[in-house]
Amino acid sequence: MSYQIELFQSLLGDFLHGEAALLTTEGDVLLLRGSNPVSYDTLVKAARTVTKYLKLNEGDIALLNDPYSGGTTLDEITFLMAVSEDLVWVTRRPLAKNLKLVKSVEEEGLRIPPTPLRQKGQLNEMILGAMSAHPACPPQFTEWIKAQCAQMIDSAQRLHDTIEGTGLSVTGDLIEDYLKLSKKLAVQKISERASGETRVDVVLDSGELLRLSLEIQDGKVTMDFGGTSAAKTLNLTESATYGTCFYALSRFYGFDKYANTGSFSVLTVTKPAGCWLMAKYPASTLKGMTCGVAALETAIELALTNIHTKTEKSLNSYSPLMVQLNHQDTHVFLNIEGGKGATGEKDGMDAHIEGLSIESLERNFPVRVQRMDRRTSTGGKGKFSGGRGLILKVEALEDVQVSWLTDMTLHRPRIPKTCSHGDPSEVSLEQAGASKTLPVLGQQKLLKGEILSLCSGTGGGYGRAE
Template sequence: MSYQIELFHSLLNDFLQGESALMTIEGDVLAVRGVQAVSYGTLTMAATTATKYLKLQEGDIALLNDPYSGGSLLSDMTFVMAVSEDLIWVSRRSLDKSVKLAKSVEEEGLRIPPTPLRQKNQLNEMILSAMQAHPACPANFVTWLKHQCEDMTVKAKTLHEAIEYTGFTITGELIEEYIDLCRKSSVQKISERASGETRVDVVLDSGELLRLNMEIHDGKVSLDFSGTSAAKTVSLTESATYGVCFYTLSRYYGFEQLANSGSFSVLQITKPAGCWLIGKYPAPTYKGMTCGAAALQTAMELALSQIHQKSEKALSSNCPLNFDLLHQDKHMLLTLPGGVGASASHDGECAHLQSFSIEQLERDFPVKVQRVDLRHSTGGKGKHNGGRGVILKIEAREDIQAAWVTDLTLHRPRISKNCSHGDPCEVSIEHEGTHKVLPVLGQQKFSKGDVVTLCSGSGGGYGKEV
């Protein structure tokens, strides 16, 4: 790798933080970074859509959150900025998240198509006022947007300064060489492993079937989703589907830091018209972007494990448990991640609950936290145990509302004899001496004295217990 290429790669890594991407105005993807699987397809789609309908000049910023234009959750705002005459920067930043169980995307919140937010260094106050007037608009939205624009302007300036400091020019030849190098590296990493083909079926509790046919040959991966059913209540956009597939693939083979047009070329996907992986407006997308994406990731991991049996790994609990507490004008989303599956050489990693203040929770809501710990797993056992999920137990001290969504693949897919399934996510309630397991997703009022137990899923175990 030449010094210029190494310098360019380092510059991309330093600049792209969080969920972000950098592209050329012609549409070449230079790099995508993020921890959300759907970002690897939706960020580039957002840039493509915005630049198609809006003529962005240097310094201009467009805003969108519409899943059908390259957005993800409606609470995630995607900013598309022309950082130069040739480069487009996409940055996704989150507002206050909540559980959305709706029948259409319009009911899930304020949906924003590609919209000119700043032009010629001037914010579009008319559009900002229209957004603020929408009944579904979050509080202090305009103030937050202005702060994001200021932050992006500062960071864009640092990119220009970094390029000037290095003393080299980002030429078309450099970009072409970098993309080709990433393509060759990705092909090599895949070719070093086994080739083969397999089929995996995953059934969602909502009734959808996910059928994945995977073929790996000559450093290329082909995915055919023929046989996948139409949406019932879960729908994922086409760009999000691609993102999840590439995310899982690149991390499995170890080229996630080379996510661009070059490495994208190793993946080919066939999807039948009308299936739930290519949802159409106005289908709701919240469950797709959460539970649906997790189910697709599980199918990908299972297929890769079947083809590469020498590095077989038990399934992880990819879908976190999201529990949204509501009381008066306040809400708080509690997210409990799941455990990681074990392998032939070591136990799976236990889940780590995102830090939150128990004192603040009990101050803002009429609840008492009785327990926060790793759950006692009965599943996921083996020579190497799967990573345990998290348990959170709270008592309602007054009537309180809640909405939740958990893993929608409680109907476990078939796995190899070397592996065992971990425990699924579970929401249960103790009411007046009775214990009841609640549905995998729902919303209801809890009465004073009710004790609600939240358990995220555990990872699967590997090998026979000794």
Template sequence: MARPKKMNSAFYYTQLKSQFDHWFEPFRAAALISNDNQSVYIKYQNLPDIGTLPGVAETVGRYLQVGEGDVVLTNDPYSGGSTLTAMTLMMGINLDNSKHGKPGSAAEFLLCVRVNLKPHLQMTDTIEDEGVRIPPTPIRQGGQTNKELLKVISEHPQCPSNFLSAIENVMAAMDRTAQQMKLDSKSANLDWSKACLRQLFKGSARQFSKELEHLATGSVEREMTLESGEKLKLGLSLEEGKVKFDFSGSGPSAHLHLTYGATLGACVGAIISVLNTDLPLNAGIFEGFEVRAPEGSLVNAKYPAPVYQGMTDGAGLLANFILKCLSDVDPQHRLAQAGPSLCSFDIEFNNNLHFFDTLEPGMAASSFGRGIDALNPWQRSHLEPSIEEIERRYPLVVKSCSIRQKSGGSGNFEGGNGVTKAITVKANCTLRWMITQASQKPEGEEGGKAASSAELYIQKVGEKEREKMPARGEFNMKPGDTVIMHSSGGGGFGG
């Protein structure tokens, strides 16, 4: 019998990443976590996924025994989830082909998959009003799916309409992936033992430490005041093999609430974005990070604070702030500010029919070049409904959808432009929207000019003038009314 392949060479990192990319291709966000809470591999769609997928696996492992093939479901941000419309499913899986789990024993790994269902925007003061909150709940045990329980969840008035079909499809895809992982592990003779995984993590930590050598060492403290008066404070320290974040002094927030896991994800994601590395994201990489976030602050929210705006706009805002601090330590990475807001808006018609969309901001310019139009660097994929599909499914007309010209800041390198979209409704409906930092223009750098901020206007039917709306709110629209949304551009670089 051939000796198992060891996970401690640079070549193997590339091979392993390629293998996981293949296994996780059906999913936008997924992770493999060992039963001792070590992240073997993480694929993320949004920044919070980086920190919350390991967090939710740890929570489940602490309170539940997940056998091979068993599935646990949750969307609870305070158990390690993300938003309430992001469903996380965890399946027990054994990959060591020489071992077979005993009946009733915990599986060696958790295959974690997150699927984002269509959000339903709500203006709330607590998470309980944002949607249906599902604590970690077994939905399949011993090969039997609890369909009655899933049906009860689906009947909750705030449950996404496609919940049942989405869960069924994801579970089927997870079964196929688990089977493929077992077959490939056997054919490639992969060693999934604890000792071998320790080698993998040790090697990853060593490689990550080498990548950090490309950044200057040093420390900086910076403070930011959000538009509603909240204080965000960060002490950033880059040391040999370690990046430390201390958010002590940050206060609570009115609207932006991030869980600790989401904050961890923003910290890790911001740093790896400036490193020229393709290392697998695993427990070895996490060893290079230390994050302190005071409980109850906007970067470590307490139940029952609502989290939608924090998990979406807040994570990007935090990552942008981290890069600003990093540029103070290492000037070669100076860049302007990018727009933090996804400009989320929701148009709800009768019979619970609602249209949800987001607008991408422009990227910031940097010393390396111009910012890219309509691109959010902190989100791997986003909603892209076609105009024809929108108008077929909803009583509305998309009057325009285009790049928001001249919205990026000017400079030697211009900031990326945002997006503009105008929609006219054909039936009575309620419009809800959220814009983060609407009153603050994304700043330029090194003499570059600020970008245009995000804005939302409503033009009532029969009126020539349009009305500018506040940063968040709701408005009852009538047939013929038009909503015009502009996402922000990115700041310019160099004067």
């Protein structure tokens, strides 16, 4: 690797934080970063959609959250900024999470198509005002948008200053060499492992079938989803599907630091028309972007494990347990992660919950937390145990409305003989001393005195117990 390419890669990596990408105005992806699997193509889709319909000059900013224009869910805003005549920066920032189990994206909240926000150094106050006036617009939206724009302007200037300070000349030849090298590294990583083909079926509780035929040959990977059923409950956009596939593949082989047009070329994804992996407006994508993505990751991990038997590992609990409590004008959203799968060398990692203060929850919401710790069950048993999930029990002190959504792959897929399944997520209701198991998604009133029990999934175990 030449010094210039190495410096270029380093500068891009230092600039991009969170869910973000940098593209050329001609559409080449220079680098994409993020922890959300769907980011690995939705950000690209967003950039290409915006530049197709809007003319962005240097310093201009546009925004969107529409899943069918490159967004994910409506509680995440995607910003696009022309940082120069040749480069477009895409970054995604989360608003307050909101769990709405509806059938149409229009019912989920404020849907923003590609919209110009800042032009010629000025924010469009009229557009901001129109958005803020929408009944579903979250509080402090205008102030939050302005803060994000100010931060982006500052970051873009630092990028200019850094490139100028290093003396690096970002030419077309440099970009071409960088993308070729990225492709070469990805092909090499894949070629070092076994080739082959396999098929995996994952049946979801909601009725959908996910069928994956995966083939690895000459450093290239083909994922064919022929046979996957039409949507019943889940809908995932085409760009989110591709992004999840690349995310899983690049992390398995270890070329995720080079997520760009070069490395994207090693993966081909085909899907039958009308299947749930190709959502069409106005279908709601919330369940697809969560449970659907978890099912995809499970299928891809199983398929790769079938081919690369020397690196078998048990399945992670990919789908978190998401819960929202509503009382009058207040709501609280909880995202409870599951445990990780064990490997042939160690136990899986236990789950943890971030950002939850019991004191704050009980002070601001009419509930009492009776228990919050890890599940006593180790889930997947074996020589190495799967990581434990979490359990959270809350008692309603007044009537509250509750919505929940969790793993929809409770029909356990076939796994290698050396592995075992972990425990699935569980939601139950305790009333008058009796416990009732609730379905994997739903919404209902939690009456005063009733206890909601939330258990996230555990990772699978590995090896025979001694």
